Amino acid sequence: MDDCEVVSIKDNCQDPESTLKQVEIEIRKVTQELQILDGRKVKLVARREKLKDAIQQQKSAKLAKKDWDRQDFSWSKELENIQKTVFKVDKLRAHQLPTMNATMSGVDAILIMPTGGGKSLCFQLPALVSKGITLVVTPLVSLMEDQLMGLRNRGVQAAMLSANSTRDEVNTVHNDMTNANSQLKLVYVTPEKLAKSKRFMSKVQKMHQMGRFARLAIDEVHCCSQWGHDFRPDYKFLGIMRKMFPGTPIIGLTATATSRVIQDVQKILNISGCLILKASFNRPNLFYEVRLKPQSQAECVTQLQHMLEGEFRGKSGIIYTMTIKDAEELVLELRKKGLRVAPYHAQLAAELRSKVHRRWVENEYQAVVATIAFGMGIDKPDVRYVIHHCISKSMENFYQESGRAGRDGEKAQCIVFWRFADLTRQSTMVFTEQTGLENLYGLVSYCIDGVRCRRNIIADHFDERWESSDCGRMCDHCHTPQEHETVDLTTYGEQLLMILGKSASMDQRLTGQKLIDLFMGKGTPKLRVQEAIAKGLRRDRAESIVAFFLIDGFLREDFHFTPYNTISYILPGPKAEAGLAPSNMTIGRVKKLPELEFNSSNECKDNKKTNVDPSTKKRKVDDMLKIKKTDKNTKSSMPKGRNGHLSSREISKVKVNHKVTNNESPKITKTCTSSSKSMIQDSKCDDSESDNDLAGPSKRKRVITIEDSSDASDI
Numbered sequence: 001m002d003d004c005e006v007v008s009i010k011d012n013c014q015d016p017e018s019t020l021k022q023v024e025i026e027i028r029k030v031t032q033e034l035q036i037l038d039g040r041k042v043k044l045v046a047r048r049e050k051l052k053d054a055i056q057q058q059k060s061a062k063l064a065k066k067d068w069d070r071q072d073f074s075w076s077k078e079l080e081n082i083q084k085t086v087f088k089v090d091k092l093r094a095h096q097l098p099t100m101n102a103t104m105s106g107v108d109a110i111l112i113m114p115t116g117g118g119k120s121l122c123f124q125l126p127a128l129v130s131k132g133i134t135l136v137v138t139p140l141v142s143l144m145e146d147q148l149m150g151l152r153n154r155g156v157q158a159a160m161l162s163a164n165s166t167r168d169e170v171n172t173v174h175n176d177m178t179n180a181n182s183q184l185k186l187v188y189v190t191p192e193k194l195a196k197s198k199r200f201m202s203k204v205q206k207m208h209q210m211g212r213f214a215r216l217a218i219d220e221v222h223c224c225s226q227w228g229h230d231f232r233p234d235y236k237f238l239g240i241m242r243k244m245f246p247g248t249p250i251i252g253l254t255a256t257a258t259s260r261v262i263q264d265v266q267k268i269l270n271i272s273g274c275l276i277l278k279a280s281f282n283r284p285n286l287f288y289e290v291r292l293k294p295q296s297q298a299e300c301v302t303q304l305q306h307m308l309e310g311e312f313r314g315k316s317g318i319i320y321t322m323t324i325k326d327a328e329e330l331v332l333e334l335r336k337k338g339l340r341v342a343p344y345h346a347q348l349a350a351e352l353r354s355k356v357h358r359r360w361v362e363n364e365y366q367a368v369v370a371t372i373a374f375g376m377g378i379d380k381p382d383v384r385y386v387i388h389h390c391i392s393k394s395m396e397n398f399y400q401e402s403g404r405a406g407r408d409g410e411k412a413q414c415i416v417f418w419r420f421a422d423l424t425r426q427s428t429m430v431f432t433e434q435t436g437l438e439n440l441y442g443l444v445s446y447c448i449d450g451v452r453c454r455r456n457i458i459a460d461h462f463d464e465r466w467e468s469s470d471c472g473r474m475c476d477h478c479h480t481p482q483e484h485e486t487v488d489l490t491t492y493g494e495q496l497l498m499i500l501g502k503s504a505s506m507d508q509r510l511t512g513q514k515l516i517d518l519f520m521g522k523g524t525p526k527l528r529v530q531e532a533i534a535k536g537l538r539r540d541r542a543e544s545i546v547a548f549f550l551i552d553g554f555l556r557e558d559f560h561f562t563p564y565n566t567i568s569y570i571l572p573g574p575k576a577e578a579g580l581a582p583s584n585m586t587i588g589r590v591k592k593l594p595e596l597e598f599n600s601s602n603e604c605k606d607n608k609k610t611n612v613d614p615s616t617k618k619r620k621v622d623d624m625l626k627i628k629k630t631d632k633n634t635k636s637s638m639p640k641g642r643n644g645h646l647s648s649r650e651i652s653k654v655k656v657n658h659k660v661t662n663n664e665s666p667k668i669t670k671t672c673t674s675s676s677k678s679m680i681q682d683s684k685c686d687d688s689e690s691d692n693d694l695a696g697p698s699k700r701k702r703v704i705t706i707e708d709s710s711d712a713s714d715i
């Protein structure tokens with residue numbers, strides 16, 4: 001389109017209306033063309049980004065091909081000497097030497113290694129070989145303290161700076177940083193300190209000018225990325241370090257391995273194309289297992305009691321809960337049963353936390369009942385079990401939390417208690433995070449999967465390929481192989497849509513629990529739909545099906561704020577809205593939990609008789625398999641399309657019905673502003689605080705009911 005065409009529409013003074021119409025037609029044409037161009041631009045920009053990423057990945061791949069395992073670098077002898085004399089480590093583990101050689105060569109690198117793999121040594125050892133100071137950014141003060149204690153015990157000069165450092169401490173560290181004769185080797189700082197203290201940054205600059213800035217090590221480097229599970233805004237500041245301190249190598253360390261996070265981290269730190277070293281995430285000594293969580297709290301406590309007195313008797317473990325309140329209540333209940341457990345969460349006073357930690361390390365407590373505050377820096381080698389009383393918020397979280405088991409390489413169990421109610425408890429906490437629901441659903445699909453090797457599911461998540469043999473029968477599914485069965489869920493999908501349609505027509509919203517109640521023929525009678533009762537379906541199966549539908553997009557969660565909390569309601573998902581049938585679900589035919597055979601120790605055998613939970617007993621196949629098989633002749637009183645199921649039009653009737661009523665009640669969907677986000681977090685504090693040590697100081701304090709009773713002597 002050029003100017004001539006625009007001016008070619010001559011103003012017709014006699015008939016301005018017809019000219020106006022012509023002009024409007026032209027505007028529409030121009031708008032359409034602009035839209036087409038915009039679309040092309042968007043595609044080109046995306047392509048440009050992909051190509052840039054590919055170029056950077058090629059650079060990384062080229063770097064990775066170098067022989068970093070060599071032992072003939074100028075520093076190799078000294079490195080080995082310090083490794084053996086100072087750190088008393090005989091043999092380096094896979095990826096440790098390449099990482100050290102790369103950073104000693106001045107190459108930027110990211111090391112991805114599972115929890116407990118030995119990442120810290122990869123910057124601590126080079127720090128002692130290099131001239132000058134290694135600056136270490138660590139997100140938690142407790143982590144710094146642990147590392148500092150370890151280093152000082154080995155006679156290494158290291159210091160830390162945090163918001164709690166005294167003026168004298170700060171001055172001493174600052175002086176050492178710029179004193180050519182100082183023996184200080186490592187300085188630990190929080191990202192906040194780096195981002196907020198101009199004085200400190202000016203010292204770092206001076207240190208750099210003096211040639212004393214040996215390297216920047218960034219622990220938990222995934223905290224840079226919003227795609228990661230622990231995003232910390234202050235980590236973004238680290239993006240300027242590469243430009244400000246050219247020639248100083250950066251080394252990032254993390255146990256989070258998704259390629260999206262790693263690529264994002266490289267971009268944020270301006271080290272795209274750096275060397276990426278990734279150790280395998282397979283922890284062969286961990287036995288992965290999912291158990292059905294009992295419905296009532298009392299039953300759940302009894303089950304835990306059986307486990308702690310039975311299969312885990314005399315063994316050390318961790319029980320992760322979702323909230324502080326859960327941890328406190330569970331400790332009270334378990335103590336009533338005579339178990340030696342203690343709570344650990346971010347709202348306990350620091351001294352009390354250390355006390356609990358110490359007593360657990362010394363095996364005075366058999367288990368710590370903890371929120372995720374009990375995490376980074378926990379280095380007890382003989383943790384034999386990690387039980388998730390509630391599902392974690394992502395696969396990454398689960399992997400890291402469960403990874404605290406078996407650090408000594410001996411067998412340990414990682415058990416998740418799964419129940420649908422916990423899905424919506426978690427989803428209302430995470431839905432405002434950028435990928436919160438996606439991450440949560442990833443873990444839910446691990447829990448509800450009826451047949452796949454659990455290790456395989458974890459491997460998929462971390463972009464790794466593990467053969468079934470890599471599992472070595474070390475998960476519940478591989479331990480007790482099951483017959484696979486593919487189940488057509490179309491009828492169940494139709495039934496759930498009918499229930500949702502009816503409640504919507506009565507202006508009622510349904511939570512997941514209410515929907516499942518109605519699906520089971522229970523709940524408010526006026527909302528029941530006789531034809532939509534899933535006869536013969538076990539409740540836990542129904543829960544799995546509804547969870548599966550959420551992951552599959554056949555249903556979706558819709559979040560509403562009240563002054564006190566956030567509620568998740570269930571609605572038809574995009575798939576149902578589009579009139580599509582749900583995917584098929586694969587289930588296992590025999591579910592036999594492996595605890596009795598796995599534990600070969602005498603303790604467990606002794607407890608076999610008394611401690612077998614009814615839900616773990618082998619059931620008859622018929623009893624187990626209540627989900628209907630695909631049956632073309634299945635009769636239903638529901639309106640059916642030619643294929644025996646609801647036609648798209650019929651599904652959309654339900655859908656339309658639903659939509660109309662929905663419009664009447666304004667809903668708040670997943671997208672929310674930062675102010676609404678803070679509102680949710682505040683409102684949540686009242687009844688179910690999520691605990692996160694990384695969450696910063698804005699959290700409200702509340703009365704800790706069992707603060708005093710964490711003394712082991714009172715049980």
Ligand SMILES: Nc1ncnc2c1ncn2[C@@H]1O[C@H](COP(=O)(O)OP(=O)(O)OP(=O)(O)O)[C@@H](O)[C@H]1O
Nearest residue numbers: 089091092093114115116117118119120121255377
């Ligand atoms: N090559 C090695 N041989 C023996 N022990 C090692 C070796 N490397 C590290 N370790 C030990 O392994 C334990 C875990 O190391 P480290 O704390 O560095 O792991 P990490 O990967 O940083 O774990 P996290 O992700 O939990 O912080 C430590 O006790 C450490 O001393």
